[in-house]
Structures are given as C-alpha cells and as structure tokens.
Amino acid sequence: MRHSPAGAVVTGAGRGLGRLIAALLVDRGHRVLVTDVDEEAARTTAAELGPDVLWAAVDVRDEAQVAAARDRVVDEAGRLDVWVNNAGVLVTGPAWEQSPDVRRLMLEVNALGTVNGTVAAIDAMRGGAGGHIVNVVSLAGLTPVPGEAVYAASKHAAIGFSLSTLADLRLAGIKDIDISCVCPDGIWTPMLHDKLDDPASALSFSGKLLRPEEVVTAVREILDRPRPVTAVPGWRGLQARLGDAFPSFGLRALPLAVAQGRRVQRRMRATSARDARRDI
Numbered sequence: 001m002r003h004s005p006a007g008a009v010v011t012g013a014g015r016g017l018g019r020l021i022a023a024l025l026v027d028r029g030h031r032v033l034v035t036d037v038d039e040e041a042a043r044t045t046a047a048e049l050g051p052d053v054l055w056a057a058v059d060v061r062d063e064a065q066v067a068a069a070r071d072r073v074v075d076e077a078g079r080l081d082v083w084v085n086n087a088g089v090l091v092t093g094p095a096w097e098q099s100p101d102v103r104r105l106m107l108e109v110n111a112l113g114t115v116n117g118t119v120a121a122i123d124a125m126r127g128g129a130g131g132h133i134v135n136v137v138s139l140a141g142l143t144p145v146p147g148e149a150v151y152a153a154s155k156h157a158a159i160g161f162s163l164s165t166l167a168d169l170r171l172a173g174i175k176d177i178d179i180s181c182v183c184p185d186g187i188w189t190p191m192l193h194d195k196l197d198d199p200a201s202a203l204s205f206s207g208k209l210l211r212p213e214e215v216v217t218a219v220r221e222i223l224d225r226p227r228p229v230t231a232v233p234g235w236r237g238l239q240a241r242l243g244d245a246f247p248s249f250g251l252r253a254l255p256l257a258v259a260q261g262r263r264v265q266r267r268m269r270a271t272s273a274r275d276a277r278r279d280i
Helices: 016-027 039-049 063-077 100-125 149-171 199-205 212-224 234-245 247-279
Strands: 007-010 031-036 054-057 080-085 131-136 177-184 229-232
Touching (some): 007 016, 007 063, 016 031, 016 080, 031 039, 031 063, 100 149, 100 177, 131 149, 177 212, 199 247, 229 234, 234 247
Parallel strands (some): 007 031, 007 080, 031 054, 080 131, 131 177, 177 229
8 A cells, every 4th residue: 555544435245246345345454335136135244344434325426426425435535545336237148138228227337337437536536636447347347248248338338438437547647546457258147147047247257266265366466466457367358369260260269268158057957956945
C-alpha cells in the first residue's frame, strides 16, 4: 500500500465473491462500504463483517446512486483508496432468444455499471492520494463464449473501457491511480449454482471450477502489485488469448470445450443427487 488504508467500496457485495472481497478489505484495515442492489443483503453482510462496516443499496446502473456511495465513503473515511466493481448479471442463451430487457440488463449492469463505478472512483482519487480500481470482469471478456453472447459482449466492453481509461490516465500524467481487471474462469458462486441443468452455460464448467477464495487471493495480489489484466487461472487466460489470436482455430475448438463442460455438469448433478439422497 502507498499509505495507510482508508475508504473502500465493493459493489455487488451482498453475497458470493463480492462479500469475500469486502471481507478481505476489512481485514486489510479499510473502512468498507458494502453495496448491493438488494438492500437486505447489503445490510446483513455489513453487520456480519463488523460494526464499522458501512452499507448502501446501490443499483450500479444509476450514476447518481453510485456517486452518492462514493461521497458517503469519502465523508466517513476521509478519502477513497479502493473501488471494486464486482456487481454482475449472467443470463444464458443465444442472443436472439433473449428479450430486449434481459439483453439491456446485462449490458447496463456489467458494462455501464463498471463505467459508472470507475468514473466515480477516479473523481474521488484525482488530485488526492490516488487509489486503485479493481474491475471483476471474466474470461468471457477475453474470448468468445457460446451460450453467453450478450454477457461476453458486456464483459468485453468492461475490459476495453478499463484498459482505455487506464491509458487515458497515464497520458494525462496521472500515475497514482491504477485500474486492474481480474478475469476469472467459472466460479462456484450463486451465479452458477442454478446452472447445472443449463446447457447454454456449459463453457463456464469446461475448466476447473474456481473456489471464490482463489479469486480473492488473486485480488489480494493485485492490490499489492497492480496489473492491467490478470486471468484466473493463468493457463486459461493463455488459452483464451491463443484462441483470439487464431479465431478460426478457436471457434473450431469451442465445441470440444462445450462438450467437456456438459460432462462436468452431468457429473456434478449426479453428485448433488447422491448427496441429497444421503441427507434424507
């Protein structure tokens, strides 16, 4: 850390990965503001993480709500050190089968929400002690993902915006604000818990499903040593970039990855069924 920790904001922190990242920042000494679109989830998580943890109901699509969260943490902590854009929405299926409202929801939460949070954080960090913005993206931001086309589009937008804004900061001579994108493979969190029966989400199961704690470890390392892009695990990031470098080859290989993901889904469904019978 450049200085003693002060304020930190985590969006989508009411449960899952966001909650664990908020806990990490509390452990590191930050005054954390937990935000979530679900007011009760934000309130409960904040209470569980400690008496000094703040909470707010925030819809990241609403620029005014995001700015209010920023202003509150600056008022409470004196300055903003860390902002984590974690809020996200995943709805699977071909784009032509999804309603306009569903497509818009993913694009606005995943992409516009990242824009809103990043800009709000920069406004607080510029001219002060600097800070670090961590954008939780996805491997879907680095490669095509059948069954998740609109989700992938929103994540490509998030990483493109993040890297371009980082370049703008450096060109403006601002070197004390970092932007880091963490791009995890499929994580066994509530976002995937209901996807075992969903063939459109098979690619998320094609690698080794990550434990949320593995991604938190990556975030901890990024906070200590900022990097523009970190794939988790690293080998999946290399695989994604190889497919992007040779798109025709990558598209031909995708059916094999989807088939592997569906095998993993069947195996996990069978295991869940056995565990359920054992508990009866």
